[in-house]
Amino acid sequence: MDIFSNLAMGFGVAFTLQNLFLCFLGCMIGTLVGVLPGVGPVATIAMLLPITFGLDPTGALIMLAGIYYGAQYGGSTTAILVNIPGEATAVVTTLDGHQMAKQGRAGVALGVAALGSFFAGCVATIFIAALGAPLTRFAQLFGPAEYFSLMVMGLVFSTVLARGSILKALLMVFLGLLLATVGTDLETGQERVTLGIQQLSDGVDFAPLAMGIFGFAEIIRNLENPEARDVVRSKIGNLLPNWSEIKQSIKPVLRGTAIGSILGILPGNGAVLGPFASYAMEKKLAKDPSRFGKGAIEGVAGPESANNAGAQTAFIPLLTLGIPPNAVMALMVGAMTIHGIIPGPQVMTKNPELFWGMIASMWIGNAMLVIINLPLVGIWVKLLKVPYRLMFPAILIFCSIGIYSINNSIQDVYFTAFFALVGYIMIKLGFEPAPMLLGFVLGKLMEEKLRQALILSRGSFTTFIERPVSATLLAVALIMLVIALLPAMSKKRDQAFQE
Amino acid sequence: MSEQISGEPDKESGRGILQDVGAGVFLILISLFFLWQAWDLPRGSLRAMGAGMLPMSIAVILGAGGVLLVIMSLVKGGERLTTPHVRGLFFVLGGLILFGLTVRWLGLIVAGPLSMMFASFATADVRPVEAAIFAVVMTAFCIGLFKFLLGLPIPIITFI
Amino acid sequence: MKKLLVAVAGLTALFAGPALAQNYPTEPVTMIVPFAAGGPTDIIARLVAEPMSRFLGQQIIIENVAGAGGTTGITRGAEAQPNGYTIMMGHMGTHGAAPALYPNLKYNPAADFAPIGVAAGTPIIIVGSKKVPAEDLQGFIAWAKKQGDKANHAHAGVGSVSHSTGILLNSMLGIKSTYIPYTGTGPALNDMLSGQVDYMTDQIVNLVGQINAGAVKAFAIATPKRSPALPNLPTTKEAGLGGYEVSAWNAVFAPKGTPQAIVDKLSDALSKALDDANARKRLDDLGAVIPEGAERGSAALQKLVVSEVARWTPVLKEAMAAQKK
Numbered sequence: 001m002d003i004f005s006n007l008a009m010g011f012g013v014a015f016t017l018q019n020l021f022l023c024f025l026g027c028m029i030g031t032l033v034g035v036l037p038g039v040g041p042v043a044t045i046a047m048l049l050p051i052t053f054g055l056d057p058t059g060a061l062i063m064l065a066g067i068y069y070g071a072q073y074g075g076s077t078t079a080i081l082v083n084i085p086g087e088a089t090a091v092v093t094t095l096d097g098h099q100m101a102k103q104g105r106a107g108v109a110l111g112v113a114a115l116g117s118f119f120a121g122c123v124a125t126i127f128i129a130a131l132g133a134p135l136t137r138f139a140q141l142f143g144p145a146e147y148f149s150l151m152v153m154g155l156v157f158s159t160v161l162a163r164g165s166i167l168k169a170l171l172m173v174f175l176g177l178l179l180a181t182v183g184t185d186l187e188t189g190q191e192r193v194t195l196g197i198q199q200l201s202d203g204v205d206f207a208p209l210a211m212g213i214f215g216f217a218e219i220i221r222n223l224e225n226p227e228a229r230d231v232v233r234s235k236i237g238n239l240l241p242n243w244s245e246i247k248q249s250i251k252p253v254l255r256g257t258a259i260g261s262i263l264g265i266l267p268g269n270g271a272v273l274g275p276f277a278s279y280a281m282e283k284k285l286a287k288d289p290s291r292f293g294k295g296a297i298e299g300v301a302g303p304e305s306a307n308n309a310g311a312q313t314a315f316i317p318l319l320t321l322g323i324p325p326n327a328v329m330a331l332m333v334g335a336m337t338i339h340g341i342i343p344g345p346q347v348m349t350k351n352p353e354l355f356w357g358m359i360a361s362m363w364i365g366n367a368m369l370v371i372i373n374l375p376l377v378g379i380w381v382k383l384l385k386v387p388y389r390l391m392f393p394a395i396l397i398f399c400s401i402g403i404y405s406i407n408n409s410i411q412d413v414y415f416t417a418f419f420a421l422v423g424y425i426m427i428k429l430g431f432e433p434a435p436m437l438l439g440f441v442l443g444k445l446m447e448e449k450l451r452q453a454l455i456l457s458r459g460s461f462t463t464f465i466e467r468p469v470s471a472t473l474l475a476v477a478l479i480m481l482v483i484a485l486l487p488a489m490s491k492k493r494d495q496a497f498q499e
Numbered sequence: 500m501s502e503q504i505s506g507e508p509d510k511e512s513g514r515g516i517l518q519d520v521g522a523g524v525f526l527i528l529i530s531l532f533f534l535w536q537a538w539d540l541p542r543g544s545l546r547a548m549g550a551g552m553l554p555m556s557i558a559v560i561l562g563a564g565g566v567l568l569v570i571m572s573l574v575k576g577g578e579r580l581t582t583p584h585v586r587g588l589f590f591v592l593g594g595l596i597l598f599g600l601t602v603r604w605l606g607l608i609v610a611g612p613l614s615m616m617f618a619s620f621a622t623a624d625v626r627p628v629e630a631a632i633f634a635v636v637m638t639a640f641c642i643g644l645f646k647f648l649l650g651l652p653i654p655i656i657t658f659i
Numbered sequence: 660m661k662k663l664l665v666a667v668a669g670l671t672a673l674f675a676g677p678a679l680a681q682n683y684p685t686e687p688v689t690m691i692v693p694f695a696a697g698g699p700t701d702i703i704a705r706l707v708a709e710p711m712s713r714f715l716g717q718q719i720i721i722e723n724v725a726g727a728g729g730t731t732g733i734t735r736g737a738e739a740q741p742n743g744y745t746i747m748m749g750h751m752g753t754h755g756a757a758p759a760l761y762p763n764l765k766y767n768p769a770a771d772f773a774p775i776g777v778a779a780g781t782p783i784i785i786v787g788s789k790k791v792p793a794e795d796l797q798g799f800i801a802w803a804k805k806q807g808d809k810a811n812h813a814h815a816g817v818g819s820v821s822h823s824t825g826i827l828l829n830s831m832l833g834i835k836s837t838y839i840p841y842t843g844t845g846p847a848l849n850d851m852l853s854g855q856v857d858y859m860t861d862q863i864v865n866l867v868g869q870i871n872a873g874a875v876k877a878f879a880i881a882t883p884k885r886s887p888a889l890p891n892l893p894t895t896k897e898a899g900l901g902g903y904e905v906s907a908w909n910a911v912f913a914p915k916g917t918p919q920a921i922v923d924k925l926s927d928a929l930s931k932a933l934d935d936a937n938a939r940k941r942l943d944d945l946g947a948v949i950p951e952g953a954e955r956g957s958a959a960l961q962k963l964v965v966s967e968v969a970r971w972t973p974v975l976k977e978a979m980a981a982q983k984k
């Protein structure tokens with residue numbers, strides 16, 4: 001078998017002392033920076049990319065990949081502990097993960113996230129090694145029209161995120177879509193709703209938005225209800241999931257891995273949908289969906305696996321086509337080019353050591369993450385014991401430095417303050433921020449793809465139905481919407497009967 | 500799932516503004532703001548969308564949703580708004596803004612302790628001495644981590 | 660007391676001024692790169708900054724300040740203290756195309772800077788999808804003219820290098836293709852591989868992998884000389900489109916008012932850095948073009964900026980006005 005000899009070569013490259021060390025170092029630094037509230041993988045890699053420039057190409061990429069996984073995982077840790085998602089894919093983890101932490105089950109949530117991610121990472125590594133090349137052809141089926149339909153499907157998922165009123169959740173999605181229109185118009189370069197602020201011409205940044213609306217608004221809310229936040233401190237339950245919790249998580253992990261792996265291959269950041277899709281699926285399949293949003297372990301296990309699987313398979317378009325599917329991968333391209341490796345379809349044949357070494361290091365990186373993080377779980381959970389009067393100023397300083405460092409910009413710090421105010425108002429008004437963030441993330445892609453598809457079809461909407469993949473996706477979205485609305489309707493009917 | 504809507508309508512009867520009335524007004528205001536800002540942008544047609552097409556149409560939907568919320572809330576009642584935690588808002592947001600004002604001007608060595616100290620007062624159980632020591636220690640830690648370990652170009656001291 | 664202070668301040672100013680320039684640099688120099696880490700400009704900046712640091716005897720720290728097609732970072736650089744401790748890496752977009760694309764631009768590329776020198780440029784290549792029925796530039800031109808607005812021209816977003824250079828190509832040829840905007844070269848290339856879009860122009864760094872693998876058709880490279888990275892690809896001049904010579908040049912600038920002695924020192928360090936064997940090799944690998952002889956230094960850069968602004972402004976203004984209708 002070719003794969004095995006190739007993988008063996010890869011492990012040969014990755015298992016040198018130097019590369020193992022770099023992988024470990026990358027995972028460690030990535031975790032530590034990624035765990036900073038609001039600083040997700042993109043920001044972490046952008047900050048740390050320069051420190052890899054002095055290494056040899058394979059070592060640099062191995063370390064960078066380590067930083068990537070570390071940051072990804074670190075972001076989930078923050079989402080669970082302090083309810084601040086570092087990037088879009090961690091938004092879902094806040095829903096049940098942070099609830100679990102509030103119930104004193106932070107250790108369990110972190111443990112399940114680590115184990116689920118590790119499993120997903122292992123599967124995804126094999127997936128890439130075995131199917132990477134043929135799968136790129138699948139990705140080629142996705143043009144703008146297909147993407148748009150996929151995003152529509154994603155928006156339908158968002159209604160499932162709602163814990164309270166579906167109407168209010170839907171309106172939050174629209175608010176997110178609206179926020180996503182801020183910035184320079186794609187086609188004409190006209191500034192839209194930027195108020196003349198130069199920073200806004202690239203649109204609203206995810207980090208200040210998420211940090212403000214989730215993190216700081218949550219801090220103010222916690223300051224308001226001292227009782228609520230002390231619950232977190234008083235009960236520290238198990239540090240690791242017990243057997244029944246693991247058993248509960250197995251199926252969600254399997255399903256999450258499958259969903260995440262497939263969506264991750266799509267060029268153009270399909271991976272972002274993975275955790276949302278997984279969460280939606282688990283909630284639909286659950287016997288008692290009302291547990292979701294109140295600390296359901298499946299709501300952490302599934303999305304976290306999907307997240308990590310997608311993070312991994314997102315390497316496929318980069319490694320086989322040389323096309324970066326998202327911002328993280330674009331940074332990887334930069335790292336490759338600075339080392340004189342021009343990414344493209346020939347990397348696999350021209351630099352096989354690099355290619356297979358990197359794939360092998362993905363697996364090693366995942367293993368390292370578990371090794372690094374399981375002991376850290378204890379430390380993270382202990383951090384929750386820090387009195388809140390000290391905790392929130394600490395979060396504030398980390399956030400401030402993190403947000404400043406992403407673009408070396410103080411405006412971003414002010415934006416964070418502004419969004420914190422908005423987020424607090426939204427909490428008071430009973431709105432949930434998660435659907436808004438999903439709308440925001442999908443909105444940018446959606447408008448881009450919608451307009452590309454319409455220009456390509458010269459203004460004909462039938463393009464979305466004529467193309468088979470797109471039509472299928474739209475049909476799935478429609479069916480899901482009907483299923484989502486049915487229980488709501490039947491509830492209304494019950495209500496009508498009662499009255 | 501929808502306890503808030505289908506629950507007993509008057510469970511928190513009393514005075515104050517209905518939460519969903521506030522929520523609706525909030526959305527209507529945002530909608531109006533975007534409509535105002537995007538008014539002058541070319542809307543184009545469905546065949547050839549202009550820059551203003553999507554902001555305008557989404558804003559209209561959002562505004563309509565806001566109106567719907569207000570009406571439903573007035574008909575069915577629901578939760579009331581609670582008073583905002585002004586102290587928390589002021590000191591936490593103030594801390595952020597202080598950081599922004601001072602970090603490039605004076606450097607992290609001032610911005611760090613200053614913003615942390617200020618923010619500490621957001622809670623009534625603040626202990627000033629403890630907060631001050633903690634702020635200085637954390638800033639030293641951050642300088643070590645970000646500046647020296649990670650080599651980020653964040654200004655440390657700029658006033659000498 | 661006050662008088663004393665004034666006197667002291669005056670004295671320090673008197674001595675500090677020339678002393679500063681002579682001993683410069685006594686502390687690390689910050690180079691603002693107006694794009695995110697990892698992009699072509701960032702890579703060139705880092706490759707050049709490393710040997711420059713050695714010749715200056717002080718480290719050059721790269722500070723990435725991305726946003727608004729690079730104009731955010733350059734605006735900040737233009738407003739920095741002109742003491743030689745803040746310099747910046749401008750490029751074709753920020754110092755050529757920006758005045759036409761950003762009506763509220765807060766700086767004047769030709770007047771608000773002390774030019775230090777051109778660092779390196781990356782050549783532009785015209786590529787097409789495999790579905791385009793043409794094998795050379797002339798065949799492509801004939802095809803594109805015949806297609807009219809049926810041809811799909813991809814670009815990586817308003818203000819990007821591929822956008823400006825693409826508009827210039829179309830306007831020179833009188834082609835009326837339909838523009839398909841993307842948010843980066845990656846997604847645009849992806850749709851070109853699957854044949855949804857027909858052609859685009861972009862920097863060699865982004866394309867060389869795809870061209871070598873035969874995934875896209877390369878028609879010509881817009882430089883006077885062929886690139887060693889793609890020796891078989893004819894130049895635009897060879898292929899009969901001599902006027903279309905463009906490159907995404909990158910150049911080092913200091914804020915206006917930086918003392919001449921410091922500018923000269925930096926200019927000299929940059930020139931030496933470009934002769935550094937290691938930096939040269941890495942730049943060659945990227946397919947970058949290194950300025951030689953008279954193309955180096957402050958005067959050459961100033962001339963380049965003036966001519967580039969004059970070249971891009973009318974073409975881009977016309978194209979943007981046509982789109983906004």
